[in-house]
Amino acid sequence: MTEALPSWNTGTTKSAILDFVARTTKEGGPDFVPPAGRIAVFDNDGTLWCEKPFPIQAGFLFGKIAEQVKADPSLAEKQPWKAVAEGNHAWLGDAITKHYDGDDSDLKLMAAGLLSAYAGDDVEDFAAKADAFLRNSHNSALRRPNLKTAYAPMRELLQYLEDNGFTSFIVSGGGRDFMRPVTRELYGIPPDRVVGTTVALEYRETDGRIALQHSEKLELFNDGPAKVVQIWGRIGARPVFVAGNSNGDLQMMQFATQGVGPSLALLVNHDDEAREIAYTAGAEKVLAEARAQGWIVASVKDDWAQVFVD
Amino acid sequence: MTEALPSWNTGTTKSAILDFVARTTKEGGPDFVPPAGRIAVFDNDGTLWCEKPFPIQAGFLFGKIAEQVKADPSLAEKQPWKAVAEGNHAWLGDAITKHYDGDDSDLKLMAAGLLSAYAGDDVEDFAAKADAFLRNSHNSALRRPNLKTAYAPMRELLQYLEDNGFTSFIVSGGGRDFMRPVTRELYGIPPDRVVGTTVALEYRETDGRIALQHSEKLELFNDGPAKVVQIWGRIGARPVFVAGNSNGDLQMMQFATQGVGPSLALLVNHDDEAREIAYTAGAEKVLAEARAQGWIVASVKDDWAQVFVD
Structure with missing residues (x-):
């Protein structure tokens, strides 16, 4: 058997992840979680793909x-x-x-x-535009295609969780309908498991033909407490695994770790100026809470053998 | 190989379902739909389980x-x-x-x-109450436990679609959080694939502990056009298979059948007074549209060899 999570360096962070998955999938063990309860949620910008210099x-x-x-x-x-x-x-x-x-x-x-x-775009037209943009745009600072700014260790982690019977969801401040066209290919996450910020959709019917269009009305900014509300609304369960990187992920990390059984909260800390862009702005509160609660903090510099997908 | 859909009588309805699944799963065929596009949506009350004498x-x-x-x-x-x-x-x-x-x-x-x-119930407490009620209550008119008023042919159909790479969702006028505790066991549909009517959830934080509670504010009555909006919001795709039984399902049946590829709309017609309760009230418009559009109308009396699950 090949080693799990090869893009993660050996160390306490990687060990904590492997240990959690081993414990929660060990039938008859004290921390066993049946597959139905193996729900994992991931922030996207700054957690699964790069959000700098801007999303x-x-x-x-x-x-x-x-x-x-x-x-x-x-x-x-x-x-x-x-x-x-x-x-x-x-x-x-x-x-x-x-x-x-x-x-x-x-x-x-x-x-x-x-x-x-x-505004005014049909939902399927909007999806085609988002898809085309995502596949053809670049991160100018990193000089990489945007889809190649996805983090290799996190994509590996998603696959590892799936292999162990977990079901993962994206719970992002980014636009739900913007991300959806590529999440299956990029992360193995289908559109129905993408939770994000939304504009209200307008229903129109003309001579029996139905159209569903993007309006310009913000329906929900999926950040902070809203992420918790949407987790219940969209998933209907308290996650046992949560990963984030900013203050907007704090509440969902609290929610996931306040259930009755085992849980793991993983915070990505962008401390590697050499291989990507280092920053802690917007993550001060969640970093402090991670220290206070003993959550796992993944250092990009120390814990990731490889940063970006090839 | 055992015959598919044994609770369905041989006839045009059953043939139409088998034919649709055969065509859409035949790789290289003109009607092939890749697994990612095999999205099916089902109404619940009156479609998957009995809604009479009342839901x-x-x-x-x-x-x-x-x-x-x-x-x-x-x-x-x-x-x-x-x-x-x-x-x-x-x-x-x-x-x-x-x-x-x-x-x-x-x-x-x-x-x-x-x-x-x-109102005021924690989401997990509410789920426990709904679960207990569903498992311990009866349909007085039919003299059956409520969970045994699920329709055997429809449950078989859900399984058959899953076996053929379809992903099914419940899109119901009933309460999302009311149905969720039993849908996996009863239909093989996990909570994240249950779309329904919702009350607004209230987020509260006390000394760092997060609580999510049912309010008494109706957030969304999932009926008619709202079903179409929620299908995009929750699923992010246009379904190719849709099943319903009432006027409140009309719009989602139109939406599913107005895509570019093959689709199948199935309308359950409650015409069997002997084995369950017969009615067409609340289904007049959708029955007329089914005839006009050539949708498949399943007659409980003629098409179902068995009505309820054992």
Whole structure:
């Protein structure tokens, strides 16, 4: 038998994962979890694929926003069109950072603008656009195709969990319908197991033909407590395995670890400036809680033998 | 090899199902659907289990309502407590019938009262209560345990589809969290593949402990167009197989049959007064559309060799 999780270096992090899976799958053992209870949830941006210098979805939205400015130059006077037109990524990044600090004003401004980008699209047309973007875009800082910024050790972990009877779900702040076209191929996770941020879908019927279209109304920003509510709504069970990387994952990590049986919480810590982009901004609270609760902290630098998928 | 679908009588309905599955799973054939696209959706009340004389969930709610009246007799002066206290099932049944006729006034009155029954319950406590009720309650008219009012031919069909690489979902007007505790055992469908009516869940945190509770606020009545919106939201794909029995299933049957590839819509017609309860009330529109579109209509009387599971 080949060694499990070859992209993970030998050490306490890898051992903790292997030990958890061994204990929870050992029939008759004190920590045995029947397959139906082996539910795992994974954040996506920063946990399964790289979110720096900014989330992949931002490029998808910025491209369309730039088109809007070209068609109507007056838009360049207001946010978020202004920031996109000027290439002011700092404003956009700050909007997210400020959200984590409790100030949603710029995030709402950004969301309102960005969500208008694909309003009116039929759900299947939107899926085709997201699919094409994901397969043809690049991370300029890392000089890699975006789909090759998926983390090899995490993809391996998903496969390892599946091989051991776990069912994994993505529970992401990213757009549900944006991620879905590639999650099966990239992670082995089908669209029905992708939970994310959503715009309201509009139902229309014309002469008996049904159309389902993206509106520009934000339905749910899947972050923090909302992730817990959506986990129950979409999955109907308390997970026993949870992986995240930012403060927006804190509540689902608490929820998964507060059940009656065994559980494992894994926090990815981006501390490797050489092989990817290092940062802790937006992860301060969850890092502190991980230390307080004894959650597993995976160091990109020390625990990952390989960072990105080939 | 044993014959497929033994609870279905030989005839055009059974042949249509077998033919559809054969065509869509024949690699290289013109109607081949890859496993990822083999999505099937099933209504529950009246399609997978019996909904007469009233839906199983009604009993779950009525029992609690009766307790409320006992604790506060003044409640018996107003609906729906009045109807429950007086055993006036006609009022309750009419509320649903009126809804299908476009008049929601009594349904809203009923929902507001009924949803208060389990408000404040932790999601896991609610699941335990639903589970206990489902396993210990009976259908008084049919003199069978409620779980034995599941339809044998439909359960067989779910298994047959799974054996052929389909993934099935329940898309029901019934309560999502009410059905979930038994769907895996009864139908082979895990909780994450149960889509239904929902009350809003309330997130609470006390000293770092997270609680998720049922509120009394109706979040979504999963019926008609809402079923289509939820199919995309929860599944992320257009189904190719759809089964229903009432007007509330019409839109999802249209949606599933309006894709580019092959599809099959199956309508259960309750025309057997001898072995169960016959009715067409609430199914007039969908029966007419089935005839107009050439959808498959399964006659309980003629197509089902056995009605209920043993």
